[in-house]
Amino acid sequence: MQQPARARSPAARSAWLLVLPLFLFSSAIFVAPIALMLARSVQDPELSQAFPRTVVALARWDGRHLPPTQAIGTFIIELRAARGTERLSFAANRLNAEISGFRSVLLRTARNLPAEPTDDSADALTRIDARWGEPSTWAAMRRAGGPLTDAFLLAALDLRRGDDGAIARVAEERAVFVAVLVRTLGVSALVTLLCLLLGYPVAYVLASLPAKFANPLLMLVLIPFWTSVLVRTTAWVVLLQRDGMVNTLLRSLGVTDQPLIMIYNRTGVVIAMVHVLLPLMVLPLYSVMKGIGHAPMRAAMSLGARPLEAFLRVYLPQSAAGIGAGCLLVFISALGYYVTPELIGGGGDQMISYFIAFYTNRTTNWGLAGALSLILLVATGLLYLAYARLSRSAGSAA
Template sequence: MTRSGATMNPSLQPTATIDAGLRGGNLHAWRRARRKAAVQALLLALPLLVFLLATFVAPIASLLARSVQNPEVRGSMPQLTAALRAWDGSGVPGEAAFAALAQGLRQSAESGDLGNVARRMNFYQPEFRSLLMKTARETRSQTPDVWKPTLIGIDPRWGEHETWRLLQRAAVSPTPDYLLNAVDAQVSPDGSVTSVPADSAIYRAAFVRTIQVSAVVTLLCLLLGYPVAYLLATLPAKQSNRLMLFVIVPFWTSLLVRTTAWYVLLQPGGVINTALLRFGIVHHPVPLIFNRTGVLIGMTHILLPYMILAIYSVMKSVSPVYVRAAQSLGAHPVTAFVRVYIPQTLPGVGAGCFLVFVLALGYYITPALLGGAGDEMISQLIAMQTNEQLNWGLAGALSCYLVIFTAIFYFVFNRLVGIDRLRFG
């Protein structure tokens, strides 16, 4: 008690003692030592930070930036870009735009950039590449006084408004076109945003399919992993360590090897169907591969250890005293388990669900090997755009939405399963 009768806060006594001891002139030296220690710690961590920025953050940022970049026409044909910027968008542009197009085709053909421009325009309209290549060949040796009738004579499509509208959109950077295409939308000739034809819409369904598969895999891992984690946490240490080997061993095996093993097990003539036929359980091979069933089985098997370890790490720190106390007060064992034990393990459940769901969102190898034509996940479409179509802009847009979905799930996870919101009972 102090003289005024108030009780001093114990948590403030060490700080007050340190401040009183340092007021004699050592306070500034103590602060300098603290700053020096902080700088030394930062310098020690600096190589790791630089490595992460160079190998992780920068590549991801570069890919995401491509979702709004449109450099092909703008960089290869600057005169045409300027002429299209001055065009009001009605009818067909004037002679200046046609002359700039002819000059741009020649310059890009000489510099080797015409292929990039043609590939970019082909994303808007499939026959645009042939139009540009044909026009570039025809105008290579021509020097007319007026280019407009010459180009229209080479191909009547140069006299159409839609052709020049697409060129004008391709010359704008940054552009929302990739982000719109990634959700099966486009800009119509009147400037409004509309959906693409139903036979061309694939990305929205792929996003829904990816989220559905990830959610089902997360649920399966939770249902299978929670009992295993409980068993490992409640067994004696010697037995628990032995069983833990079965959880850890899959990490020592390549992901491709594990997926290929399921490929062998699930095929019509594989081990599982052979056993089912031999014991008379089925009379025809069960389709377990090249469909959604194979994808769920393979992804659940591969991601299950992550769920078990996340829940086990929390269960190991839960004291059994609370459950025994609830039972001693008259609670049924099931009621004590549900109302006392499970709430204490929710942080592990939330961490495991978040980890498994996020990993499942970006899975590629397992769906590609075990899934069918209707089971493509968004990661497979991103790989196709980068490796086959060379459409890095659309790949960046798909990746951008995938990052947004991950961030949304993380926000929901924090709101619903945040540690600060957990309560017993």
């Protein structure tokens, strides 16, 4: 028994060596950037890099009144030293996430400070902006002191820490992300359901036809994979617009007198996403149905079952694995969709991926972008674990 194991060992090492370059490439190009992005959701280095001694001084402050004169003086010295540097701009962006308008306050204060230290006290700051005389301003700086924080994760759930450190909901007008997450899950679930309703009959027909007919039809299902998502989405913009082909056809058939609004709203988003993601539902279903064959249905009907009863009690349960795999593929893909809602949806139809891109590219708030990405990743992981558990339970029952 030992000889075969020793003989397999060089072959196993050779296989691992063949896979190693691909593993290293995937880690460097795919895994590492994602890990770094997710790590930004709990990192908070901007303020400590710009004002390291101020952060230490504020950590010892009780928070009830203005910080001690020494702490304020330290901040003024460091603010004067950071004036005109990149780290001041990063710190201003971070503080703006704590209090709206904080960026302009900090940059204006830095510009208006005297070049020479004449008065390093709270009065020197309040003469520039009265908000420096409020304890809440300094409390916001203490919360942003880092180097680790839960502020971004809380913000992604429409929560925040108050001046006393307690977690509370943000103001109603600033509560955005929970509604966006619910919208993302709702749209993804609707798209998955429609793909299942459309894809199941298609897969059933493909699996029932002889190979000489099924193979060309299967190629038609695969053709969309060879076309860019951007191209397919843009085509729907042309088709669904007010004077597009769909509205023209409906009016020519007398279905409607006025053009239907099918673009820049939820309807257009769902139609385009179903079209793009439908092959991901058809292929797993086809693969499972091809293995089922016609024998179970024929056997059930030969024992007296009606066709519908045979389908519901025999064929449908056997195709459950394909249903689960297809739904999982479509739902997870829909969760991260960006291009289609961006081009076809309105302001109230953007999904969580839009906000991740917004905070990454436009406001460079990578912490919040990382927190939203982490929440999306956790939701996807929980969905996968639930599917795996249900699959094991179904397998055990069978």
